[in-house]
Amino acid sequence: EDQVTQSPEALRLQEGESSSLNCSYTVSGLRGLFWYRQDPGKGPEFLFTLYSAGEEKEKERLKATLTKKESFLHITAPKPEDSATYLCAVQAATGGGNKLTFGTGTQLKVEL
Template identity: 90%
Template sequence: EDQVTQSPEALRLQEGESSSLNCSYTVSGLRGLFWYRQDPGKGPEFLFTLYSAGEEKEKERLKATLTKKESFLHITAPKPEDSATYLCAVQPAGAGSYQLTFGKGTKLSVIP
């Protein structure tokens, strides 16, 4: 069974204080690992897809990395507007593997 564990559950940072969010996964063959941002009362917003170990992607203050067992979302010099819940999900490889398995998310609060 595919599993995704995100840590920490919640993270409070001062504005400008860089940190990382962790996503550990177990999947029988990985087609893709996804990162989403979710604001309260809204649907998840797509950030990144990573496909293979060693891959990195960046967008503004966010950088996602992938190994064979986990992914990290690095946040450099965060701002209050980066406050949100960040979700990680995996899609298994194989025919008919349409669904994503999500972690419970990390709720990030950036304090001015």
């Protein structure tokens, strides 16, 4: 069974204080690992897809990296508007019809 574990559950940062969120996974052959951002009362918003170990993608203050067992979402010099829940999900290469298996998320709060 595919599993995703995210840590920490919650993270409080000061504006400008860089940090990383972790996503550990087990999957029967990885098709893709996805990062989403979710604001309160909203649906998840797509950030990145990573397909193979060693791959990295960047968008503004966010950078996602992937190994064979985990992914990190690095946040550089965060701003209050980066406050949200960050969800990690995996998609299996065989069967599953491209469905996503999500972790429980990391709730990030960035304070002035």
